[in-house]
Amino acid sequence: xxxxxxxxxxxxxxxxxxxxxxxxxxxxxxxxxxxxxxxxxxxxxxxxxxxxxxxxxxxxxxxxxxxxxxxxxxxxxxxxxxxxxxxxxxxxxxxxxxxxxxxxxxxxxxxxxxxxxxxxxxxxxxxxxxxxxxxxxxxxxxxxxxxxxxxxxxxxxxxxxxxxxxxxxxxxxxxxxxxxxxxxxxxxxxxxxxxxxxxxxxxxxxxxxxxxxxxxxxxxxxxxxxxxxxxxxxxxxxxxxxxxxxxxxxxxxxxxxxxxxxxxxxxxxxxxxxxxxxxxxxxxxxxxxxxxxxxxxxxxxxxxxxxxxxxxxxxxxxxxxxxxxxxxxxxxxxxxxxxxxxxxxxxxxxxxxxxxxxxxxxxxxxxxxxxxxxxxxxxxxxxxxxxxxxxxxxxxxxxxxxxxxxxxxxxxxxxxx
Amino acid sequence: xxxxxxxxxxxxxxxxxxxxxxxxxxxxxxxxxxxxxxxxxxxxxxxxxxxxxxxxxxxxxxxxxxxxxxxxxxxxxxxxxxxxxxxxxxxxxxxxxxxxxxxxxxxxxxxxxxxxxxxxxxxxxxxxxxxxxxxxxxxxxxxxxxxxxxxxxxxxxxxxxxxxxxxxxxxxxxxxxxxxxxxxxxxxxxxxxxxxxxxxxxxxxxxxxxxxxxxxxxxxxxxxxxxxxxxxxxxxxxxxxxxxxxxxxxxxxxxxxxxxxxxxxxxxxxxxxxxxxxxxxxxxxxxxxxxxxxxxxxxxxxxxxxxxxxxxxxxxxxxxxxxxxxxxxxxxxxxxxxxxxxxxxxxxxxxxxxxxxxxxxxxxxxxxxxxxxxxxx
Numbered sequence: 001x002x003x004x005x006x007x008x009x010x011x012x013x014x015x016x017x018x019x020x021x022x023x024x025x026x027x028x029x030x031x032x033x034x035x036x037x038x039x040x041x042x043x044x045x046x047x048x049x050x051x052x053x054x055x056x057x058x059x060x061x062x063x064x065x066x067x068x069x070x071x072x073x074x075x076x077x078x079x080x081x082x083x084x085x086x087x088x089x090x091x092x093x094x095x096x097x098x099x100x101x102x103x104x105x106x107x108x109x110x111x112x113x114x115x116x117x118x119x120x121x122x123x124x125x126x127x128x129x130x131x132x133x134x135x136x137x138x139x140x141x142x143x144x145x146x147x148x149x150x151x152x153x154x155x156x157x158x159x160x161x162x163x164x165x166x167x168x169x170x171x172x173x174x175x176x177x178x179x180x181x182x183x184x185x186x187x188x189x190x191x192x193x194x195x196x197x198x199x200x201x202x203x204x205x206x207x208x209x210x211x212x213x214x215x216x217x218x219x220x221x222x223x224x225x226x227x228x229x230x231x232x233x234x235x236x237x238x239x240x241x242x243x244x245x246x247x248x249x250x251x252x253x254x255x256x257x258x259x260x261x262x263x264x265x266x267x268x269x270x271x272x273x274x275x276x277x278x279x280x281x282x283x284x285x286x287x288x289x290x291x292x293x294x295x296x297x298x299x300x301x302x303x304x305x306x307x308x309x310x311x312x313x314x315x316x317x318x319x320x321x322x323x324x325x326x327x328x329x330x331x332x333x334x335x336x337x338x339x340x341x342x343x344x345x346x347x348x349x350x351x352x353x354x355x356x357x358x359x360x361x362x363x364x365x366x367x368x369x370x371x372x373x374x375x376x377x378x379x380x381x382x383x384x385x386x387x388x389x390x391x392x393x394x395x396x397x398x399x400x401x402x403x404x405x406x407x408x409x410x411x412x413x414x415x416x417x
Numbered sequence: 418x419x420x421x422x423x424x425x426x427x428x429x430x431x432x433x434x435x436x437x438x439x440x441x442x443x444x445x446x447x448x449x450x451x452x453x454x455x456x457x458x459x460x461x462x463x464x465x466x467x468x469x470x471x472x473x474x475x476x477x478x479x480x481x482x483x484x485x486x487x488x489x490x491x492x493x494x495x496x497x498x499x500x501x502x503x504x505x506x507x508x509x510x511x512x513x514x515x516x517x518x519x520x521x522x523x524x525x526x527x528x529x530x531x532x533x534x535x536x537x538x539x540x541x542x543x544x545x546x547x548x549x550x551x552x553x554x555x556x557x558x559x560x561x562x563x564x565x566x567x568x569x570x571x572x573x574x575x576x577x578x579x580x581x582x583x584x585x586x587x588x589x590x591x592x593x594x595x596x597x598x599x600x601x602x603x604x605x606x607x608x609x610x611x612x613x614x615x616x617x618x619x620x621x622x623x624x625x626x627x628x629x630x631x632x633x634x635x636x637x638x639x640x641x642x643x644x645x646x647x648x649x650x651x652x653x654x655x656x657x658x659x660x661x662x663x664x665x666x667x668x669x670x671x672x673x674x675x676x677x678x679x680x681x682x683x684x685x686x687x688x689x690x691x692x693x694x695x696x697x698x699x700x701x702x703x704x705x706x707x708x709x710x711x712x713x714x715x716x717x718x719x720x721x722x723x724x725x726x727x728x729x730x731x732x733x734x735x736x737x738x739x740x741x742x743x744x745x746x747x748x749x750x751x752x753x754x755x756x757x758x759x760x761x762x763x764x765x766x767x768x769x770x771x772x773x774x775x776x777x778x779x780x781x782x783x784x785x786x787x788x789x790x791x792x793x794x
Contacts, residue, residue: 091751092750092751092754092755093747093748093750093751094747094750096488096741096742096744096747097744097747097748098744101748128543131518132517132518132521132543132711132744132745133518133744133748135543135713136710136744136745136748136749137748139713139714139748140748140752143752151543151544151713151715153542153543153544153550153713155515155540155541155542155553155557156515156521156540158538158540162560164552164553164556164557164560165540165553167552167553168542168549168550168552168553171549172549175549331525332522332525332526332529333525355486357486357488360488360489360517360518360519360522360744361518361521361522363486363488364485364486364489364518364519364522364523364526365522365525365526366486367483367484367485367486368484368525368526368529368530385486
């Protein structure tokens with residue numbers, strides 16, 4: 001075969017493996033950001049909200065939700081977050097603060113970043129189920145923009161969800177609704193809320209099924225794809241468009257599974273990823289794992305938006321329980337149960353943990369979790385040091401060498417520590 | 418009472434409380450460690466345990482690095498290091514309160530690795546001071562009481578907790594009197610000595626500390642007032658593991674005339690209401706006391722409070738003394754500094770504490786420059 005023929009065959013193979021729903025996702029997100037930006041200065045309400053907060057009430061009240069964390073990921077992937085962080089640091093914000101928060105404050109100050117900053121909020125919603133950084137960050141935003149802040153407080157859960165936390169959560173869910181009634185001058189329409197909640201739960205179910213497709217060998221996508229594909233479930237769950245999008249994505253994934261189309265040309269090892277992505281390094285790390293024939297088949301991050309145990313007759317109660325027990329708001333033993341179950345379901349050979357300087361609740365405890373994971377599964381683990389969007393803390397050569405060593409020696413040897 | 422001798426003893430304790438804690442155990446007491454000023458010490462006290470506070474230590478980390486990344490505060494790292502090195506064997510256990518993300522995770526790590534008999538957890542909301550969270554805290558205090566009861570193997574009687582609340586309330590009143598005397602009579606006792614006498618209470622039975630504070634305030638009423646001109650400063654932050662900061666201020670001709678510290682003014686704020694049930698009283702006190710920056714600022718604005726405090730004590734500058742990597746404090750810094758400067762014209766200095774690489778020389782240089790600037794103004 002001629003070299004042209006080879007190149008053609010490679011291109012065709014690459015095209016066959018490419019996930020086609022990426023375009024639909026991009027269109028959806030562009031439309032979302034365009035509409036959100038266009039709403040600035042109109043009588044439409046815009047709320048900035050944390051990624052783990054209940055967004056369904058906002059959708060039900062026709063408020064546009066805007067996610068600084070999603071924007072931070074975008075700025076990180078576009079290699080623009082460091083300059084935004086520097087703008088915040090020049091104002092006295094410590095380099096030791098979360099880089100999502102610094103970048104966001106920097107973007108509010110300078111209107112910098114790939115989309116020229118986020119539209120100005122009319123109010124703010126922060127839920128500390130993902131970290132306690134968010135409410136300090138949002139207090140600062142509240143002072144900066146001079147807009148109200150609603151805190152949805154989720155005390156840490158050890159073991160089973162205790163009744164007094166469930167009660168406190170439900171009381172706040174009701175208070176949240178009253179806050180929205182007051183801020184938007186609209187009345188709560190329970191019927192509408194139930195529809196929104198049903199769509200949200202349905203979409204999150206679809207998302208769970210999309211992720212589950214990776215149980216198949218070869219895996220139809222890597223978790224790096226999932227990091228990109230999760231944007232709609234984070235930002236727009238509760239809307240019909242998101243349901244439509246994930247139905248399309250699920251159909252594509254199932255087709256890939258049926259036809260045996262893997263995301264990698266060759267899949268030798270299957271690895272579980274822990275923590276938020278290293279956004280500015282997705283491309284390089286993607287290339288490295290391709291070369292090492294290693295597929296990141298599952299992760300603890302994207303599955304945070306898959307909801308279980310929902311009682312349709314009690315949407316507020318169910319919702320408040322779900323938001324109280326997200327992955328980062330539970331004790332280490334429960335986290336270990338979760339990674340053990342992911343490892344079994346996705347049949348992984350080992351785990352790579354991103355020790356993320358910007359995220360203490362996700363990272364502190366990883367050393368103990370790694371040991372526990374190996375004890376329970378017999379599989380090896382690797383901890384790499386980075387920061388989700390501040391590349392100044394990242395040493396590419398060192399991380400890549402460690403990943404290579406891990407894959408070639410530990411996964412290759414197949415022996416647990 | 419010889420005030421100077423008492424201050425010296427307290428200072429010695431502050432510099433190294435650990436031998437004293439081991440002695441407590443030898444004398445038959447049952448020390449239980451706590452870290453956070455929200456800990457309902459009264460319940461432990463009523464159970465016959467002696468709550469003692471761990472505030473870190475200046476040391477090189479040898480064991481904790483296997484469990485904690487270097488980007489969390491040195492309080493967490495050095496405390497855990499001591500526990501893993503087997504240096505805290507005099508403790509019967511520990512109590513963790515949910516304040517920041519680091520303490521939340523440290524609780525699990527400590528429980529899994531330190532191997533002490535008792536482990537207590539108290540989970541707190543961040544929305545302190547708002548009606549919506551009070552029933553939650555009351556229930557949480559009840560659960561905490563049960564954890565302690567199950568450890569000691571018997572019930573803790575309500576009247577025992579009431580007596581302990583009385584002891585701790587008396588302690589708070591005495592601390593308040595000490596601060597009041599200093600405010601009304603500048604020069605009566607310097608900030609180093611006052612804080613030493615206050616923090617000494619973390620490492621002895623509260624009843625004994627009450628006697629100490631009582632005698633101290635009685636003596637101060639009769640004492641000589643120093644006429645030395647010192648630059649009055651307020652120190653804001655979490656805890657001072659070592660007395661170096663207030664000590665250096667004195668050496669450099671300044672004084673900590675008031676503080677916004679977790680081992681100082683914030684520790685003894687608000688009283689437990691002795692007329693309601695113990696759980697309600699203890700819950701309500703932590704709910705209405707001055708907030709830790711790790712709590713949502715819904716009761717009052719921290720800047721308003723700090724500015725009022727600066728005005729009341731006549732401080733000419735504010736020193737923020739923080740743990741490196743402490744997000745709750747670090748987030749507030751630009752805002753607090755901005756308002757102090759713009760509204761009061763009060764300058765401030767930010768110092769970070771890293772116990773595993775503590776440098777008194779560096780601290781001194783920065784304080785000296787700051788104090789000189791204020792003097793120049």
